[in-house]
Amino acid sequence: MGNLLLKEKLVVVFCWGASFLFLGTGWYSFFNSQTNLSNLAISTGVAITLFGAGLIPKIFFIPFKSALTDIQSPILVKAETQQYLTLSGIVISSIGLGVQLLT
Numbered sequence: 492m493g494n495l496l497l498k499e500k501l502v503v504v505f506c507w508g509a510s511f512l513f514l515g516t517g518w519y520s521f522f523n524s525q526t527n528l529s530n531l532a533i534s535t536g537v538a539i540t541l542f543g544a545g546l547i548p549k550i551f552f553i554p555f556k557s558a559l560t561d562i563q564s565p566i567l568v569k570a571e572t573q574q575y576l577t578l579s580g581i582v583i584s585s586i587g588l589g590v591q592l593l594t
């Protein structure tokens with residue numbers, strides 16, 4: 492993280508902090524207030540997605556048009572790892588939302 496600008500470090504800290512906050516509150520409410528498993532899946536999926544977004548902080552500071560056309564390489568990990576984290580978070584959240592809508 493030494494090669495990041497200050498604003499990029501702030502984005503990483505914000506995304507990872509929000510990720511652990513979502514994860515902590517989701518698990519806490521699951522164990523203490525007996526919420527259902529779909530709420531836990533949604534909060535875990537959102538946490539994984541935010542953690543994956545924190546791995547590529549430069550994406551928040553480039554124009555929207557070039558963000559869609561250019562492939563930005565993540566700064567902190569390989570591109571495949573960041574993509575797997577983001578997609579798995581989206582899939583877990585979608586499954587939790589689908590289960591919650593069906594019940």
